[in-house]
Amino acid sequence: MSDQKHAIIIGGGFGGISAAKELRNSGIKVTIIDKNNHHLFQPLLYQVATAALSPGDIAVPIRAIFGKSSNVRVVLGEVTEINKQEKSLKLKDERTFDFDYLVVAAGAQYNYFGNDDWAESAPGLKSISDALQVRERILLSLEEAEQIDDPKLREPYLTYVIIGGGPTGVEMAGAIAEIAKRNMMRDYKNFSKNESRIFLVEAGPQILNGFPKSLAEKARESLEDMGVSVLLDTPVTEISDSRVQFKQGAIETPNIIWAAGVAASPLMSSLDEPQDRTGRVIVNKDLSISDYPDIFVIGDAAHLEEEDGNPLPGLAPVAMQEGRYVGKIIRNNTPSKDRKPFHYVDKGTMATIGRAKAVADVKGMKFSGFIAWILWSVIHIFYLIGFRNRIKVFVEWMWYYFSFKRGVRLITNRFSK
Structure with a gap:
């Protein structure tokens, strides 16, 4: 019987992928479970919605990311129940998995506030x-x-x-x-x-x-x-x-x-832990849940307050830093008493408005217009997984910038009424 530890990561978003990257080629067996087979760069979804980019420009199969990592397995499925006492979980198709460590990075869904x-x-x-x-x-x-x-x-x-x-x-x-x-x-x-x-x-x-x-x-x-x-x-x-x-x-x-507005995944309720008004689980300073130091909640599903009392925002950089932090804890098997509290390093916030128009707040320095747009573009391309994706998106954007033309404008009637 193998004594190899098993870590399950629920969700192939920014947090889950970052945690898995910390654990690849380690002595720990890793299973990533996601209801989709791809990692999606959500900040650029609106570019697909407005026909500037194609879906393949902002998504990559999870298996392709970890194809060379022999200790990482990818499972296509939807987790519906977590039993923290027995350290097991159940999928929608009734399959069950046992774990030694669990990282819940299930993301969020839109909140229609009861409507x-x-x-x-x-x-x-x-x-x-x-x-x-x-x-x-x-x-x-x-x-x-x-x-x-x-x-x-x-x-x-x-x-x-x-x-x-x-x-x-x-x-x-x-x-x-x-x-x-x-x-x-x-x-x-x-x-x-x-x-x-x-x-x-x-x-x-x-x-x-x-x-x-x-x-x-x-x-x-x-x-x-x-x-x-x-x-x-x-x-x-x-x-x-x-x-x-x-x-x-x-x-x-x-x-x-x-x-x-967004709300945490309904899966969070199965943990039976305190939640905030949007359903995010209130976690300890090491991102674990109360009395279960080997179960972690990260990203949009976690509520962790900063020094000023405000919860960390649901941003990709937050999830990525949390994923790396938890991955290192699991990799090193760090006891809870020896874990340093998670600290988010804020590298700035930014939003694009249009062609060569954006706003950015980076470490107290405020930018707007073309400079902010360049910052936004470079940072977003940098976060895209895969060299091919980065180059392709850069070329698409340059073509759009100089030609004012949009990309894919096909109607398939898939969503028509």
Whole structure:
């Protein structure tokens, strides 16, 4: 009977992949379980949704990452239950796995704040499938508008509503504005770019909450210069098939995109641990859970407060640093009493707004415009896994920058109604 320790990692996102990389070619058996077979670079999903990049540019098979690591196994499956007492877990297909160490990096899903029926009319951007659905809706809407001669009747099809003023919402609004105001319009003859309307709807008083107010204001001004109407202090009260309702009125459109908040995976509840209001598990300073030093929760699924009392944000750099930290603990079999508390090194926050437009806050230094866009581009390309992906995305972006052309604009009817 082998005495080799077994570490299971749930989730092939930034946190899970980073933990597994620390453990590859070690003396520990590693199993990565994910319901998808690929690692996805989520920050660039909006580029797929707006036809700037193809899905293969921002995703890579998990098996390809660890193909040369003999101790790492990849299992395609969905974990539905964790038994922390017995150190076992169960998949949706009833398979069970035992573990010595467990790293839960199950990620997050969009939070519709109790209105889950809104998801069908207002999809979010958490998967390639989501991005393709949004892309298809945008393209189909343009085709519908092209067939209608009455400007009033085609107005809904040339209207876009993005709900949520965080980085994803801002990036999506800017990308759609570029499509609607410049890029694709030359291909359509029956309407003009001036008929397009883009709304970014935020329930709070500021977009990019968490960014310095000065940068958030610059982002708002840049969006409005691009033709985006930014609606602040405007909570959504109802969403139907082709309508967004607010207290102040409503907007008719089939093009509704949700980017207004996330909640932890429902799997977190099976750990039977204290959770915050979004479902994230409250973890110890070493990212383990109470009384179980060999079970760790990281990334979007973990609630860990910084020195100022605020929880760490659900960002890729946070998940990656947590993954490396936990991986080293497991690799070295570090006892809980000897573990140094996890400390996040904040390398800055940034968001892109459009072509050569972005905002960045790096160690107190604030950038906007072209310089911030260059920083954003370099950092995001650097985080892409695989040399081929980096080169391909760089070439695609340069082509887009100089030609103003978009990439894949195919309609397959996969998501059409």
